[in-house]
Amino acid sequence: MRVRKNASEITDDTLLWYSRAVEAMKKKDITDPTSWWYQGAIHGYGLDKSANLALGESWSQFSIWQQAQGFPPPNSLVHSQFWQQCQHGTWYFLPWHRMYLQFFEAIVAKTVIELGGPENWTLPYWNYCDANNPALNDDQQLQALNLPTEFGTKQPTPDFTGLWMEERAQYTLSSKQDASCEAALALEHFTTVQPSQSFGGVKTGFSHDSGTFGKLENNPHNLIHVDIGGAMGDPNTAALDPIFWLHHANIDRLWQSWIDRGRENTSDSSWLDQAFDFHDAKANPVSVKVKDVLSTEALGYTYSENYPDVKSHDGNKVSALISLEGNEMFDTIAATTKSFSLSSKSTSAKLEFLPEKQQVAKVSALATLTTQRSSQVIIALDNITGSGVVGPVNVFVKTFASSERVFVGKIGLFGLTQASTASVRHAGTGLNVELDATEALEQLRKQSGWKIEDLRIEIEPNRELGEANVIVGRVSIKAEV
Ligand SMILES: [Cu+2]
Numbered sequence: 001m002r003v004r005k006n007a008s009e010i011t012d013d014t015l016l017w018y019s020r021a022v023e024a025m026k027k028k029d030i031t032d033p034t035s036w037w038y039q040g041a042i043h044g045y046g047l048d049k050s051a052n053l054a055l056g057e058s059w060s061q062f063s064i065w066q067q068a069q070g071f072p073p074p075n076s077l078v079h080s081q082f083w084q085q086c087q088h089g090t091w092y093f094l095p096w097h098r099m100y101l102q103f104f105e106a107i108v109a110k111t112v113i114e115l116g117g118p119e120n121w122t123l124p125y126w127n128y129c130d131a132n133n134p135a136l137n138d139d140q141q142l143q144a145l146n147l148p149t150e151f152g153t154k155q156p157t158p159d160f161t162g163l164w165m166e167e168r169a170q171y172t173l174s175s176k177q178d179a180s181c182e183a184a185l186a187l188e189h190f191t192t193v194q195p196s197q198s199f200g201g202v203k204t205g206f207s208h209d210s211g212t213f214g215k216l217e218n219n220p221h222n223l224i225h226v227d228i229g230g231a232m233g234d235p236n237t238a239a240l241d242p243i244f245w246l247h248h249a250n251i252d253r254l255w256q257s258w259i260d261r262g263r264e265n266t267s268d269s270s271w272l273d274q275a276f277d278f279h280d281a282k283a284n285p286v287s288v289k290v291k292d293v294l295s296t297e298a299l300g301y302t303y304s305e306n307y308p309d310v311k312s313h314d315g316n317k318v319s320a321l322i323s324l325e326g327n328e329m330f331d332t333i334a335a336t337t338k339s340f341s342l343s344s345k346s347t348s349a350k351l352e353f354l355p356e357k358q359q360v361a362k363v364s365a366l367a368t369l370t371t372q373r374s375s376q377v378i379i380a381l382d383n384i385t386g387s388g389v390v391g392p393v394n395v396f397v398k399t400f401a402s403s404e405r406v407f408v409g410k411i412g413l414f415g416l417t418q419a420s421t422a423s424v425r426h427a428g429t430g431l432n433v434e435l436d437a438t439e440a441l442e443q444l445r446k447q448s449g450w451k452i453e454d455l456r457i458e459i460e461p462n463r464e465l466g467e468a469n470v471i472v473g474r475v476s477i478k479a480e481v
Contacts, residue, residue, distance in 0.1 A: 002105075002301040004253070007124040007148040007246055009304075015150045017121055019162035021111040022242050026162075029070035031077060033279035034107045037068040039239065042100065042278070043086040045078060046236035048417065050388065055466040059167045059230065064237050081277050082285075086235055088415055089211045089431070090204040091191050091266065093221075094255045095290040096276055097248050102299055104245060106281040122301065125249035128179035128224060129307055145173040147228070151243050163242045169229025169391070174462055177410055178223040178392055181307060183436070184216035185258050190266045194330060196378055196434035199258060200265070206274060211419045212432040221251055222412025223392050229463075233389035235415045256296055257307035265294060330378060334455070335476035339383070342393070342470040346460040349475040353453050375480040379408055379437045379457060383473025385420035385430035386413075390470055391463030397440050399447060400454040406443045409435035410462075413470065430473060437477070 007015065028035030051060040065071060077083060087096035101123060109121040130136055130144035150157050153171045156164035173179055190200040191214075201214030213222060224232075224247055231237040238244050259265070272291040280286050296302055334351040341347075379395060390413045396405035411433040422428030444450065457475055 001297065002120055002122040003304050004122055004249055004301055005124050005304040006127045007150075008127065008144075010124055013118070014121065014124055015148070015163065016159060017112045017115070017117040018108065018124075018242065019150070019160045020115055020117070021108045021121070022162035024111050024115060025107070027069060030068045030073045031070055033082070033283040034111070034281065035069065036240070037065075037070075037073075038279075039104055039107065040237070041073070041078075041083045043084075043239035043244075044234070044236035044418075045073075045084050046234075046418075048236070050467060055169070055464060057167075057169065057230065057466075061234065061236050064167055064231055064240060082279065084236075085276065086239075087276075088217065088235065089201070089213055089419075091198075091201040091214070091271055092204070092206070092274060092276075092290070093201045093214065093217050094252070095271075095274075095293050098252050098255070098293045098296075098299075099276055099278060099288050101245065101248055101252060102293070103278045103280060103286075105301075110281040123249050124246055125253050125303065126243060126246035127250060128173060128220065128247075129181035129250065129254070131173070131176040131179045132182065133308065135308070141176065145176065145179065147171050147243055148246070165231060165241045165243070167230035167237070168232065168241065169389070169463070170227060173224065173227050174392065175410075177219075177407075178227045178412075179220050181220055181254055184214075184219065185254060185261070185307060187215055188263065190264065191268075191271075194378065194434065195432070196436050199263070200255075203266075203268070203271075211415075211427070211430060213434075216251070216254060218412060218433055219410060221247075222414040223410055224412075225414045226390060226412045227392050229389055229391060233391075233414070235418060238414075252296075253303045254307055256303060257309075260306055261309055329481040330376070330478035331481045332476050332478050333452075336472075336474055339471050339473045342459055342461060342465065342472065344461060344464045346396075346458050349457040349459065349472070351455060351457065351475070351477065375438075377437045377441050377480070378434050378478040380432070380434045380476045380478060381411060381459075381472055381474075382432045382476070383430040384413060384416065384432070384470060385428075385473065386468065386470040387417045387420060388466070388468025390416060390465060390468045391461055393470075394460045394462055395435055396458040396460070397437060397444055398456050398458060399444065399450065400456055401449065402447055404447070405458055406440045408437045408440040408457075411435065416468075416470070430471075 025036035030037035046061045048061040087093050105123040112121040128144055131141050150160040150163050152164035187199040191203050192198045195202050195212050195214055198214040202212050226233045231241045275287045275289045277287050334353040336349050337352055392410045394410055395408045398405040419431045
């Protein structure tokens with residue numbers, strides 16, 4: 001049994017051999033399924049030439065792919081069933097990435113042996129969740145925000161040049177909030193009608209990207225992608241950064257940790273029987289079904305450590321979430337009526353409220369402190385379109401009269417450009433993200449003179465937008481019926 005270990009606790013040569021294997025795989029032609037380039041293109045491929053020059057970044061999708069051996073690849077490959085297959089915004093997000101990692105790990109392991117390294121090379125994971133681990137002290141928590149040192153900072157770490165990537169916006173996550181793992185793990189259901197209550201994502205057909213993110217996919221998955229930024233910030237280049245694979249190993253570990261808490265995957269046969277195409281380590285095509293990858297042990301690996309089952313993680317959000325059954329109905333009580341652009345500063349969304357008589361939701365419960373469990377409130381941002389790599393975006397609530405804002409959560413617009421362009425794989429209608437706003441509104445309603453109609457939502461990117469642009473189609477507030 002292979003044991004996938006925490007990259008920052010590894011004492012053997014795993015990362016050294018990973019670095020050497022990356023360099024060897026980069027020398028292979030893009031048409032070779034075991035090359036670094038082909039493996040990256042399975043996730044996504046694109047040749048957009050725009051770069052975030054305003055942020056001092058000089059790279060683009062095009063400049064990154066241009067480095068590939070054998071570039072440009074034949075069109076037949078670009079449009080084959082093997083390339084551009086990544087499953088985001090869907091309940092296939094977790095199983096597809098598990099398969100992807102499994103074959104990648106086998107290819108790297110074979111490469112390591114060919115280079116004269118040890119047998120059984122195993123993919124490590126990047127445990128950024130430790131940034132919120134209450135068992136660690138402040139220094140240790142902050143340390144978890146850094147890329148493992150072998151991946152370099154502004155320059156490569158000697159002996160680990162294969163793990164370095166020039167095309168990164170940051171080497172340290174900008175905030176612990178981008179790596180909060182407990183809120184997703186506390187959810188009870190794999191899939192529900194409400195994306196923010198779904199651990200594994202929403203039910204879709206075979207989809208490259210439906211645009212609607214489940215809880216785990218938004219935070220931490222998307223936020224880690226866009227916070228590191230650069231190649232990692234875009235699905236068309238993300239898997240070319242060696243840290244991508246350690247990030248997804250951690251996501252896969254979180255799935256296993258969730259199962260080990262006694263949770264269950266969906267038993268829907270359309271999920272279980274969905275098949276995906278890959279290549280094995282010998283470059284032979286293989287087709288794998290979701291039901292074939294539900295046990296990591298059957299696949300031959302485990303994790304050195306589960307994500308701890310600590311109820312106090314991420315503060316008290318957990319208690320509110322844990323009481324949810326997963327079948328609550330939500331009613332829209334307020335929404336914006338016009339789309340609006342984000343700026344690098346704060347943008348305030350003007351909401352229009354339904355007359356109270358027409359609201360089915362328990363809005364009245366929101367306005368008092370007498371109810372036992374406050375009704376759940378969701379803030380939904382829909383049809384977010386635009387282009388470029390955008391860093392994490394903060395969402396706050398405040399009242400019209402007060403300048404004091406309350407933090408609701410963050411959204412990661414991973415795949416923004418693709419989701420905004422109509423194509424075979426995308427409707428072009430943009431990304432959709434939901435945040436649980438129950439705790440934030442509870443805090444807000446303690447302010448004197450609180451009236452729900454005075455509510456404002458503020459949206460603020462935590463990095464300059466540069467040449468990226470973001471249009472939010474609609475912001476709405478949904479309360480439990
Ligand atoms: Cu990813």
